[in-house]
Amino acid sequence: MLISQIRGATGDLCVIVREGSEAYVVRDAGSVYRLTVEAARSGARLAARIHELGLGEAVDLEAVYEEGRVLLPITHPDPARMHLAGSGRLHPAASEMGEAAVAVSRQVPSSRRGKGTTPGRPTNAQPAWFYRGNGYSAIAPGAPFASPSLPGRGGGEPEIAGIYVIGDDGTPFRLGFALANGFFGHADQRAESPDLASSEPRPSSFGPEILVGDLPADIRGVLRVLRGGRALLEEPFRSGETSMLHSIADLERNHFRHDLFRQPGDLHIHLFGAAAGSFADDLRAREGDVFEIAAPDFGLPLRNPFAVSASMENMRAPRVATL
Secondary structure, three states: OEEEEEEOOOOOEEEEEEOOOOEEEEOOOOOHHHHHHHHHHHOOOHHHHHHHHOEEEEEOHHHHHHOOOEOOOOOOOOHHHEEEEEEEOOOHHHHHHHHHHHHHHHOOOHHHOOOOOOOOOOOOOOOEEEEEEEHHHEEOOOOOEEEOOOOOOOEOOEEEEEEEEEOOOOOEEEEEEEEEEEOEOHHHHHHOOOOHHHOOOOOEEEOOOEEEOOOOOOEEEEEEEEEOOEEEEEEEEEEOHHHOOOOHHHHHHHHHOOHHHHOOOOEEEEEEEEOOOHHHHOOOOOOOOEEEEEOHHHOOOEEEEEEEOHHHOOOOOOOOOOO
């Protein structure tokens, strides 16, 4: 089952579910967050709660997407309690990409870059942890990623996001998984060390739909960068446990072992790294380019255009005032 949220014709929030191509409004759902909390409190499966509420009118989800009415598939009523973080260096290709990004900045020949690890091989090394921000840094599908007005600043990387709500007793409940895109500036990415734990907060998008249930073991998708409808970059990627160096269960334990991440009612969007990225091809994004991430298991592709923000042209660290 796939679940999502849209803005209705009258501006109200509608929860949409589908199995196959037919999508329907869930009656009196309120929001995906509310549905998830209700299911966690009752001990019922989400599908059972949806069946109890019943389905309403049919929705042409692709048309709604084109109209710009698709929202993030889940949000928290308090954006500060929606946490975007993740585990890095989970895919062998991700290690190669990180080295490639640094190598480009240092003009290191590709023949001297590392080769990564065999896909699916377990490792005892603790995964890198990174922080992306909170609900204020989450960008809806179809909405633009804003970047300072600098040439070549902007790229995307396909990720899988786990969606979790914390129950009243501190138990993490997993709703499902979604496609995600972690936006970055090329110059910043190249300057970083390969350790993703040092990553700074940055905008991220996820959705448009959440695949309810377990993560498929073998995910095959495509990252595209579109300019004027033409693909400048088309990069296949793989994810799922057959391509990862850690199991989902181990990554969940590593994240939720901290009491801070088990506060009742909080919403966690946990990103499981990337196995491809537009920076790996040294692509210089322009305003209007569209980053598209698609994988059949997750329904509609995730698309976000690249925009230059005039308000960020002179972005500087704020001056701190003394009280």
